[in-house]
Amino acid sequence: MSDQPAITLSDIGKTYVVRTKAGALRRHRNEVKAVDGVSFAVEAGEMVGYLGPNGAGKSTTIKMITGILTPTSGRLRVLGLKPVAQRRMLAKHIGVVFGQRSQLWWDLPLIDSFDLLHHVYATEPGRHKHNVAEFIDRLDLGEFLTTPVRQLSLGQRMRGELTAALLHDPELVVLDEPTIGLDVVSKHAVRTFLQDVNAQRGTTVLLTTHDLDDVEQLCKRMLIIDHGRVLLDQSVADFKKEHGTRRTLVVEFEHVVDPVQLAHATVARCEGPQQWLSFDRSVTTAAALISELAELHAIRDLSIDEPEIEDLVRGLYKS
Amino acid sequence: MDSPASLGLYGRLLGARVRSDWQYRTSFITLLFSQALVTVLEFVSILLVLELVPNLGGWTPTEVAFLYALATVPFGMADLLMSSVERTANHVQAGTFDRLLLRPLPALFQISAIEFELRRAGKLLPSLGVGVWAVANVDVAWNAQRVGVLVMAVLCGAVIYSALWVASASVSFWAVGSREAANAVTYGGQAANQYPLHVYRNWVRAVLGWGIPLAFVSYVPSQWILDAENPLGMPSNLVVAIPVVTVAVLVAALGCWGLGIRHYQSTGS
Amino acid sequence: MGDAGVDGARVGAFLTLMVEVARRSFRRASHYRLATAAGVFVNTVFGYLRASVLVFVAASSGGMVRGLSGSDLATYAFMSQGLIMVVGVFGDTELSDRIRTGDVVVDLYRPVDLQMWWLATWIGKAAFQAAARGIPPVVLGAIAFDLTWPDHWWLWLVFVVSVVLASVVGFTVRFCSALATFWLLDSRGIDQMVTFTVGFFAGMLLPLTLFPQWLETVARALPFASMVQLPIDIYLGTASGSEIVWTLAQQAGWCVALLGLGRVMMASATRKVVVQGG
Known part of the structure; x- marks a missing residue:
């Protein structure tokens, strides 16, 4: 898998059918192109920022890449797999963090969620122990490991979410707004951690965000999408030179x-x-x-x- | 998924859920009791009917109690283990269903496990009690064949009810707002099975009894085991059809669920 | 003018507010069309099942049980299914949820009376449910079953009054059980137990008329009979002449008594909130 790109989208489109009311019983059938011919590739080991205003098609792309949504058209490969058709196999090799949707067990201590995920992903026990120890150390989880998730602060929870998404050694991590609502300190912790994971494990990272600082500090390359089309695909350095000043x-x-x-x-x-x-x-x-x-x-x-x-x-x- | 590992995982996920619920102890216990209470009240109202009409189309009160248990014990099992799929609608609405699709496990397996609620066992206990009493008091010479059919009927019944839960939960992938309609089949089905099928009108019987087909859960096996009155003139070897019907219903339900997932993946909501 | 005029204006403003609250609640209930259709479907299916059993019971007892014919019993089955949402047999967890989460503190400090506010909300919703979920099961039942209709036109009017009273009794029961959350620290289990007990003693599982004599007496002495059994007694003509007046008086009595109980509980809950600071 090392030579081919981690993610390849070729002319991917996604059309939703929206029905709007027109009178008491009649309905209009409208087609909305959420994603309209998007092509890009993310190389293994890359860290890419995926940006765009609300409703631009970011989430739709993420959902297609992770196998939740079927593209209407185009060709899509993630880690050499077809995301929807081979969803469960793909799930073993990717980690996903949704900034606003937890994957932790709400009423249980953080450590219990880690243990459950160990069994869900059938991670090799030695590897699991090693990873848990490492992440506890790096993200400073020690002091709230036995606190029920519902009592954690947003920053603490996000650190837990990151761990949960990375425990099974995924080759690709997809993060949807991982820093949303976080304070400066937590943002910094999250960014440093992602940087380390990318550098030391060679994990490919695709990240959507509203926060330009995330991209500036983490990514070498950025993509901007709007109205379902890729507006821009260039290195962060070039972009800053041209537009960000x-x-x-x-x-x-x-x-x-x-x-x-x-x-x-x-x-x-x-x-x-x-x-x-x-x-x-x-x-x-x-x-x-x-x-x-x-x-x-x-x-x-x-x-x-x-x-x-x-x-x-x-x-x-x-x- | 290999089965021993997934059984262990299932147990772990149930355990996590029970531990979560146990943090809200008062609710947990009162809900457990209320589930038992509704079953008791239901059975009491059947007893009251039997007091008015001791002979329901040739069936004695003990025979009706047996039929009642054979309808409610499998329902209780399905309710405990599979009715949690009903929560699919909530996950679809809240957008948390995505999370289930991101894990390397079947979504149905996950939802049945993470939404498991031990309080539902409250429903099972009183009906088991009625069942034990009925088995002991019914006028039947128990032999291996009868016991075999009884065990098969309980297991197949639980599978049929579970399949109905799965099929009705699949509706939420298309129309979240109308999910209550599915209760007509699940709760309605179990209510219908609490009386001998011959008390219902022809067409109610045709739809719920043979169409859905709930008759194979309770009426068909009870009539055969008890050798009870057969006013509908069913063929005497109809019990052999139970496993066949069960498999057919299960396949159909899993088909609905699969279609539902595919629909969800094409619309994203 | 003087005080009477001021009071009159205040009462007028209060009534206007209540009507507004009820109207908003009516409109809110009317938004869930798919759910309403689904609910009608389920209520009707259960109506068919219950009517079938009851008709069979009547037929096996020579056509009549306890003075009721097969069509009377079928009517009972569909009417009671139609009343479920109108009188709130399954209740409404909105208030108890607000108490459990503590949001109710906001309501307690509102200048409007908590009980009257929720009553207006309840009535608005019930009015919608009467039309949308009360009538359809009976009409759909009439397709397949012989149903009984009131003998006199004025019985319809009396029936409507009785249903309104039934709905208010339903409200008071739920209001009191929701307030119990203040002391019991749990609402979901209590709500469910109340639902099942109310269902049984109101006559949802079986008409109270078919209960053994002693149990019927007990059930009729409880407020829950006012929610389902009593309105249908009027509708079927089982209560006639002076019995109609007595039935309505009973319902009105429970309304007053339970509204009063609700007020006492509310006052003591407010004191508890004030003392404990929420």
Whole structure:
């Protein structure tokens, strides 16, 4: 399996039939193309970020790759298997984390879930013990191992979810929004862990997220999907160079003033004493802008808006 | 899946569920009792009918009690072990059904195990009691053949009821909102089997008794074992058809479930 | 004007609110069309099963049992199936769930009376269920069985009044059992036991008329008879003349008594919440 890609999608499409009410009994039958001719390949050992706004087709793609959904058209291979037809065989070789849906036993201690999964996946006992010990150590699970899952914090639970998904040594891990709702510390723990797993075990990682930082810190390559089509497939470094450099400086002056005139920034919005200044990080820095502004007017408050994926995708459309 | 390993796994998954439920002890115990209570009340109302009409189309009260037990013991077994598939609808609605498809085990195996509820045993105990009493008091010369048919009837009945649960749970892959309709077959079927089939109208009997076919759970084997009145004129060797019917019903139910999974995989909801 | 005028305005506002709550509840119940159709189907199937057995019982006893004919009993079977949702034989776990989860604290501090709020919700839903799940099983039953219809047109009116009272009794029973959750720390098991006990003593498994004499007396002395058996007594004409008045009086009596019990329990539950801080 090492020479062929871990995941191959060739012209994959998924069409849903949606029935909407039209009068008391009549219904309209609409076809919605959730995924519309998507092709890409993920090499074994790669770590790829899969991005897109809500409803772009991300989840649908993930579900097809993991064998939950049948594609309407196209050719799909995951670890050399046909996901739906060979679903259970594939399940032994992949790990899946849904940020918002737990796979742990809610009322039981974390360690019990690990033990049950050991039997569900029929992992070799020595290997299981070794993995549990390693993950407990790396993710610092020790202190809440015997606490019922329902009492864990979101960050603790996510660390448990990651362990649960990786205990059977999967060759591929698919993560759907693994950092959603987490605090900074937990996010960091999750990212470091994924990085280690990828580097040391050679596990292929495919990850969807809303958080651009996840991608920046974890992935070398990213895919952006919207309206069911791949908009962009390039290295994270190139993307940042091309698109990810616009930032917005939000400044609140002591008094209401006219929109400021600066060489390297434009006023995008103006509301009372607040102004939104858009600038390019590769041209100037926030610090330089702030000192320029301070000379013009008295400043009460400042903040910098990172671009959201949604904004970037919108930006992609414009260009 | 090799069977000894999967049996062990099944046991582990049940154990996990029981341990979870045991954390809500009060609910667990009161629910266990309430399940026993409903069975007792049901049987009491049958006794009250028998007091009014001691002779239900030629069947004595003891014979009816035997029939009742042969209808409710297999139902209790199926209810305990397989009615948990009813929860498929909840999983489909909540989107958690996906999780079952991501594991290297059949979804049906998983759902029956993770939704197992020990409280349902409450239903089984009183009906077993009635069964033991009826076997001891019924006017029958027990021999190997009769005992054999009885054991077969209990096992096949449990399989038939389980198959009905599976088939009716499959409905939730298409129409989550209408899943209650399936209760007409499951709970309705077991209610119908508590009286000798000849008390029902022709067409009720045709649909529930022979169409579904619930007659093979209780009425057919009871009539043969007890050598009871046969107002419907059934052929005397109909009992041999029980295993055949059971296999047919099981195959049909698993077919429905498979279709349901395939439908789920094409619509994702 | 004076105080009377102010009070009149307050009562008016209160009634408007109750009507609004009931209307919203009616509309909410009407949204679940598939579930309603499925429910009608199941109720009707059970109606057929129960009617079959009861008709067989009548036929084997020479056409009449305890003064009831086969068609009377078949009517009983379908009417009681139709009443299930109207009087709430299976209850409604909404309130007890709110108590179990603690959400009820919000309700207790609302400026509207908790009991009246839930009563209005209940009645709104029951009104929908009467039309959607009460009538169809009886109509579908009439296709296959000879059913009995009331002798006089005014019996329909009395029957409707009796069903309204039955529904209120159903509410009070559930309201009290839900409030019991405050002390018992469990609701699911209690809800189920109440359901089965109510079902048996209301006459859902068997008409109370077919119970042995002593058990019938006991059952009729309990409030649950008011939910199913008494309205059908009126419908079938088993209660006639002054007995009709007595039947309605009994139902109304239980309404008042159990609404009162509910208020006492509510007051003491509120005190418990205040003392323990929820």
